[in-house]
Amino acid sequence: MASQMLLRHHISNISNARRYVETGKFSTAFLNSKLGSGLGDQLFCSKNSSGRILHDKRFFHLRVQSVGESNYGAFSSGINGSWKSIVGEANSHKAVIPPPPNPPANGSxxxxxxxxxxxxxxxxxxxxxxxxxxxxxxxxxxxxxxxxxxxxxxxxxxxxxxxxxxxxxxxxxxxxxxxxxxxxxxxxxxxxxxxxxxxxxxxxxxxxxxxxxxxxxxxxxxxxxxxxxxxxxxxxxxxxxxxxxxxxxxxxxxxxxxxxxxxxxxxxxxxxxxxxxxxxxxxxxxxxxxxxxxxxxxxxxxxxxxxxxxxxxxxxxxxxxxxxxxxxxxxxxxxxxxxxxxxxxxxxxxxxxxxxxxxxxxxxxxxxxxxxxxxxxxxxxxxxxxxxxxxxxxxxxxxxxxxxxxxxxxxxxxxxxxxxxxxxxxxxxxxxxSIKPSIEDGSIELQKTGRGVSLKADNLHFSYKNSIKILHGVSFAADPGESIAIVGPSGSGKSTIVKLILRLYDPSNGTLSMDGHDICSIRKDSLRKAVAVVPQDTVLFNDTIFHNILYGLPTASEADVTRAARQAHLHEAVLQMPKGYMTVVGERGLKLSGGEKQRVAIARAFLKAPRLLICDEATSALDSSTEVPVICLSAT
Missing domain, CATH: 1.20.1560.10 (ABC transporter type 1, transmembrane domain)
Incomplete structure (x- = not known):
């Protein structure tokens, strides 16, 4: 099963966009034309078959074929007893307590x-x-x-x-x-x-x-x-x-x-x-x-x-x-x-x-x-x-x-x-x-396995509560196994698109679909099981490195966690720590460096083996020698 990657990067000018194309990280990159413009009108940079760099101001639509198949399988062993018990209870839905009685109208x-x-x-x-x-x-x-x-x-x-x-x-x-x-x-x-x-x-x-x-x-x-x-x-x-x-x-x-x-x-x-x-x-x-x-x-x-x-x-x-x-x-x-x-x-x-x-x-x-x-x-x-x-x-x-x-x-x-x-x-x-979720859950279950997802945005508009409009008619599409890069200045709506994909918000207008289903009709838990995000600002639990990686797939084994750490170029750094994978990272991961925190987040996403991988400036804290192989592995 090949993961699909949506990589969101901040590229402030056309020379940076050209660099991304020339280095082969992506065959296409995009630059928003102005702050808050969304992705409807932007500078487009592409490398054609002859290798020339072309510039054109036009609608954003990118497909890049990823290579390789994911080698992640079903993991079920190597977990300590207490954590395994928690995971088992959660998977059997016992952890989801039936809703309590409706709260009283007043506090009498x-x-x-x-x-x-x-x-x-x-x-x-x-x-x-x-x-x-x-x-x-x-x-x-x-x-x-x-x-x-x-x-x-x-x-x-x-x-x-x-x-x-x-x-x-x-x-x-x-x-x-x-x-x-x-x-x-x-x-x-x-x-x-x-x-x-x-x-x-x-x-x-x-x-x-x-x-x-x-x-x-x-x-x-x-x-x-x-x-x-x-x-x-x-x-x-x-x-x-x-x-x-x-x-x-x-x-x-x-x-x-x-x-x-x-x-x-x-x-x-x-x-x-x-x-x-x-x-x-x-x-x-x-x-x-x-x-x-x-x-x-x-x-x-x-x-x-x-x-x-x-x-x-x-x-x-x-x-x-x-x-x-x-x-x-x-x-x-x-x-x-x-x-x-x-x-x-x-x-x-x-x-x-x-x-x-x-x-x-x-x-x-x-x-x-x-x-x-x-x-x-x-x-x-x-x-x-x-x-x-x-x-x-x-x-x-x-x-x-x-x-x-x-x-x-x-x-x-x-x-x-x-x-x-x-x-x-x-x-x-x-x-x-008494507060009810404003985003109603859907009823459709996404396919749990498969070679990526089919993702399509059609004329997306969005504005936050009491805020200016962020997205203005954004449209894009990606077939299973393809990677796309969303590039633009701060405030142009890149992270907003990630939130819309995860249904943290619903679009004001337009549609966002996955596997042919309107994302609003998909069950939120099913949707989020199919997606992994490496966030721009990595926040870790005040627990061990092992636990923070395992959080991506709680049923994984020790070997699977170690493999994911190796793929994120984290394993060697962890072995140099006195307690290795049992090192407690501190509140919000403050005991780790920025690069180490980011690699823990990348390893956690790799371990999940999602159908859709979203990287939100996921390598901003990594050096170039680590960034290139991690990005190449993300694409596969």
Missing amino acids: FVQVLSYIWNLAAGDPSLHWRLSVAIILLFGSKLAGIGGPFLFKRAMDELTNGSTKLQSEYYIYVVASLLILSSLTKAISSGLNEVRYVVFAPIGHAVGRRIGVYLLQHILYLDLSFHLDKSSGVLLRILERAQRSVIHIFRAVVFTFIPTAIELVLVCALLSHQVGAAVAGIVLLAFLAYVIWTVKITTAAALSRIKANKFEERVSGKAIDALLNYETVVQFNNQSIEVVQYNQLLQSYQHAMLDAEYLSATLNGGQAAILSVGIAAVMVVTGLQVAKGMVGIGSLVLVNGLILQVASPLQFLGFIYRDLRQSLVDLDALFNIL
Whole structure:
């Protein structure tokens, strides 16, 4: 199977175009007539059969027959176990997660909770974990409430049984009641921890699912989305989304529901033991506590939204400076980056301080409400004891039950604040999930193997969003096994054509076809499997050289990777490195030279053995002794 090559070069004048023809790299080269003119009107340079150089200004159409057949076969061995497992899962489409439920129309608590529950419903262990968690919940609350009752019984026995204190059995009974009343708290806490262990995996699983859904959705969105979004911002949204789901599960399953159940049980017991007045005071205190918490936390949430925006900008700025470290150092602008980072951090600090002030106000108000409520309950009960309406044991019971309810209420403010923050964070997630790709996928599968492709452009027009028109009626054609060179000044649309071929964009007008099919009707994954690109600006993964080459064809063997490196004239350079192919290239490949990075990209493309090979100034960082054989091999 011979690969077909589309080589895009920047040639600024006719003498360079003539040089490309005379050296035999291509029998034809083209020069755009002016910046942004597209390929409809350009200077054409060709060598005829007699060897003379001809010049003519005319329409671009080039065919160059490539020679040789590709010696790449099917590769399936030599991969380490973990990578092979990943590749196998990806090839079986298990890695493509089914789409999540449609995001809610707004970020209200009820709709978000319903959305998360729908995600959790897909977990097969949900039902038994939920059942066990409910049993543990009621067991924990009953144990917690049982403690004050046992203590009350002990106090009543001590108060009313002074004549029985001489009895050894009676002493054992009272001591047992006191010990059990103390143990109930430990039992309640233990059951709570078991409940957390049983149900927490559901929250973490949903958080993982959210993260996978979001990353998958972002990777399948159009290039225009990624150009408008900062990587730092997307990273923060991805991290917050997973954390927020876990917070919501904890808030609802481990705080709000248990507290509500406990409040109902305590009020019912207080009403039965000491009267409805005491139960009413507890309810009023609880309502005041909740109203205060909701009001202040709502105001804090607005501050958090503002702080989130600054945090995203801070994160994006830090990532941008680190990724462009060499540029920063080359221009000696470290101080500028630090000053800009500091200014953003100061804005973030001010926004966070507003939230902290509100948090302090929230905590102070909550403590005051709890103190007033407890004091009122104890006074009313104390008066009843003084009047002989209830015994001293009832006062102890009321105190124990009030403290039982007050304990989770002390954390309610923090939990509710986290809940509001989580809702804010998830709103950013839902905004992204609601974005749909503007480029619809096709339905036609390209032939997986074959001798090149038939590529044809007919009257292509294109302009970027809010930008000048780039392509003006471009037309060209290439049959299988032929190579064409697209040549022109910067901004003339050479890289744009590459993006159109890969369907990163669709043309504004005109058609682009491959193997006789309109490219818009071809499945994007099928199209991209048939094409390999050696980009103008090579960006590598922060992994080994071996992994970066293998990325072109994940099912390839070690021998195939080595062969591709040899063909890209990279093998000898790799062997000189201390760790050879296991050398980690650093972030974006910064540990390698420009030429080495470019040869890794070339080797990766060779390994893929595509039906169409696109080289976008692929040899700009190579010396002439390496460039010529690499280009000759590319043509075959």
